[in-house]
Amino acid sequence: MGIVEKIKELEQEYARTQKNKATEGHLGIIKARLAKLRGELLAESSGGGGGGEGFSVQKSGDGRVALIGFPSVGKSSLLSELTDTESVAAGYEFTTLTCIPGNLVLNGVRIQLLDLPGIIEGAAHGKGRGREVIAVARTADLVLMVLDAGKEGVNRHREILETELETVGLRLNKRPPNVTLVKKKTGGVKFNATVPLTKLGSDPHEAVLGILREYKMHNCELLVREDITSDELIDVINGNRKYVRCLYAYNKIDQITIEEIDALARQPHSVVISVHAKLNLDYLLQKMWDYMGLIRVYSKRRGAPPDLQEPVVLSTQRPGGITVEAATRHVSRELLVIFSYCMVWGTSVKFSPQRVGLQHVLDDEDVFQIVAKTNNQQKLDKDYSQRVQAYNKMIAEKRKTRTKEGKKKRSTG
Ligand SMILES: Nc1nc2c(ncn2[C@@H]2O[C@H](COP(=O)(O)OP(=O)(O)OP(=O)(O)O)[C@@H](O)[C@H]2O)c(=O)[nH]1
Ligand SMILES: [K+]
Ligand SMILES: [Mg+2]
8 A cells, every 4th residue: 555545544544533532542643643654755755855945045134934825816926016026926827936035124134035836735745836835934934825815715725725834844833842852772661741631632641652652762751841732742753843933914905895804804823915005015024023033133342332234133933042142153153162251232131231141032132242251261261172172072963963863864754
């Protein structure tokens, strides 16, 4: 039996099974099997390249927004309206066949907007250029889902698109579950939960063990700190989920009634716009900024004013977040080793300036000045050179395991 048939069979079994507390555990295992097979299917259809970008578009600027939607909803029209690029728009479907980048400046930060071909139901399984489009979405700080407000069943469209993105491991407007999973070589399964698990059926413990067995995780430590579902546990085990912010832009509101506009505007994470009538575009830009989770911080040297032209842009969603450590790393990685403390001016501190450490969380428009250890201090610091060596070794190790894991993922899917 091929993967597709196996998936069909499991989906049927899932549909047949009654959904109640007693079957939760069994359903969890079906879902785990489905997730595994879908992963294999995707690895297969990606032609060995494995989760690459699909369309090769040079990254530019400090933030990236991907325009995703059905054909002819107005993605290209929107790109041409908001950026310095003209992307061909027309009344027929699949006008755009590749990825077209455009630039705009938002609150002083250069943002790259990507116009993409329209996607349809089944995109995740390789229909049209769906897989490539979705691969680009994975690289974005924000997915801007464009919908045609004038189309009947527009919210059905929204659901279809959400499902397509979910199928390939994107998680929209969700946070990673508060769960730690560490794989071990021996020792069996150690499973602890700090809260009651109410969504895993009548025997949560057995449900969790069943899913772990399904993934052949016979030796691991699992610590669950929130009331998770089996889907969320599967996400943690899979590990390659991408949590991305998503904003829904209902375009063409020039074609519908005020009442209809009002209903759409009340949907969660939504903005109603019209590119043709230039309605609400400023509000859309403001929302995009909020959703991207970017902050600008300005570095300054001792005795000099801050460089307000070149913000260091950090993101709450990227690894490292918006800490002093992330800002320091951005300026130069070597600085981390000789970092003594940081002076911060702005809203993240009680007094300006205030001395803070690497873990301090910055705010938008803060100014920071990194104070390095003086040469004398460095010399006094007996194990300084050892620390540099240890640090470099750690980075090298991390790189090695990362490429190894990357290779493993690519080969196993
Ligand atoms: N009424 C109305 N029509 C619009 C609006 N924005 C775009 N259109 C029209 O919708 C049609 C499709 O626009 P495109 O920008 O090509 O749509 P697309 O999503 O890029 O389409 P594909 O590239 O084919 O996926 C064109 O005829 C546009 O003129 C709008 O705000 N109101
Ligand atoms: K079109
Ligand atoms: Mg287009």
